[in-house]
Amino acid sequence: MTRVLITGGAGFIGSHAADALLVAGYEVRLFDNLSPQIHGAQRERPSYLDREAELVVGDITDALAVERALRGADIVLHLASAVGVGQSMYDIDSYVRTNELGTATLLQALTRRPVERLVVASSMSIYGEGLYRAVDHHAELAPDERPIDQLRNGEWELRDAAGHILDPVPTPETKPPSLSSIYALNKYAQERMCLITGNAYGIPTIALRFFNVFGPRQALSNPYTGVLAIFAARLLNGRRPLVFEDGLQRRDFVHVKDVARACRVAIETDRMNDVFNVGSGQSRTIVSVARDLARVMERSDIVPEITGKYRAGDIRHCFADIAKSRALLGFEPSVRFEDGLAELADYLADQIADDQAEQAAAELSRRGLVA
Structure with missing residues (x-):
């Protein structure tokens, strides 16, 4: 059987990708450092991992460990990454080491042991602000970051030179990157390093730009994980979800099972050296x-707390245009947001979460990263 090595494979997306690949008949090896921030201090094999998936514990920056994990692998799905915009703005050396040096370590090994295909997880964060349209003449615009003085005044929307509010539209892969956080820079570096190396060494490579992924198995005690998991941790502890700005910023929420299917499709496509959005194609406000x-979760009595504050590295609106993924990958999201939320609620019913959202917000504020 074809063996797929999934780096970061014991995590949220990796474990679901493993499930999808096992069902499709692949042999799966997971490589993961079982980070305490995600997996807890015990660093044990997560109970949700399929027994058929081999787990190799090691760090993506450890060249020898990566070499061992690659032995016998035909395909690599590279998901290993430190995740989180906020934390990346103060834990800079750790993020660069894990995301960029870790990817370089993997690619160095692949120059000696090429595989049939490489798929790397990129992120919607590389776009910065999404694509916009001018209301008066309908021209599409890729605006700069919002000025800090504007944000301090609580003026959240992007405007054109005449002061008119811009209308957000779906963001396609053709939008130029605008890197507004260390994490965004890391993900763009991962994407480009993989595509450049793949092209040079004849390894067909695909980069998948994930939007806001949600679903069961997301780390509830990690205050820098996906926003739905952070909100869930608050609600499980009877606390109000903390919503920055005015809560009307728009994002694209895609279910993890759709993301796992996109990973399998990217492994099986004959496309090469290309990038694709992976989202739902819909947008929702954070509030x-x-x-x-x-x-x-049957906690409608707990209403969100609108903080009216801005975090360094945050953007206003970004949601996916998935026309290219539909046309060239055959990717079509299948999980309705409402159904995904219901599944998540069932999963959360048995979970205990160490809510650290306030501590994380206080750390950002202490460092001057909240306006």
């Missing part, structure tokens, strides 16, 4: 998502 989650 509406917080309310929807409270409702399905």
Whole structure:
């Protein structure tokens, strides 16, 4: 059987990708350092991992460990990454080491042991602000970051030179990168390093730009994980979800099972050296998502707390144009947001979460990263 090595394979997306690949008949090896921030201090094999998936514990920056993990692998799905915009803005050396040096370590090994295909997880964060349209003449725009003085005044929306509010539209892969956080820079570096190396060494390579992934198995005690998991940890502890700005910023929430399927499709496509958005193709405001989650968790009495504050590295609106993924990969999201939320609520019913959102916000504020 074809063996797929999934770096970061014991994590949220990796474990679901492993499930999808095992069902499709692949042999799966997982490589993961079982980071305490994600997996807890015990660093044990997660109970949700399929027994058929081999787990190799090691760090992506350890060249010898990476070499061992690659032995016998035909395909690499590279998901290993430190995740989180906020934390990346002060834990800079750790993020660069894990995300960029770790990817370089993997690629160095692949120059000696090429594989049939490489798929790397990129991120919507590389876009910075999404694509916009001018209301008066409908021209599409890729605006710069919002000025800090504007944010301090609580003026959240992007405007054109005449002061008119810009209308956000779906963001395609053709939008130029605008890197507004260390994490965004890391993900762009990962994407480009893989595509450059793949092209040079004849390894067909695909980069998948994930939007806001949600679903069961996301680390609830990691305050820098996906926003739905952070909100869930608050609600499980009877606390109000913390929503930055005015809560009307828009994002694209895609279910982890759709993301896992996109990974399998990217492994099996004959496309090469290309990038694809992986999202739902829909947008939702952050505050509406917080309310929807409270409702399905039967905690509608806990209303979101709108902080009116801005975090360094945050952007206003970004949601996916998935036309290219549909046309060239055959990727079509299948999990409705409402169904995904219901599944998440069932998963959360038995979970205990160490809510650290306030500590994380305080750390950012102490460092001057909250306006």
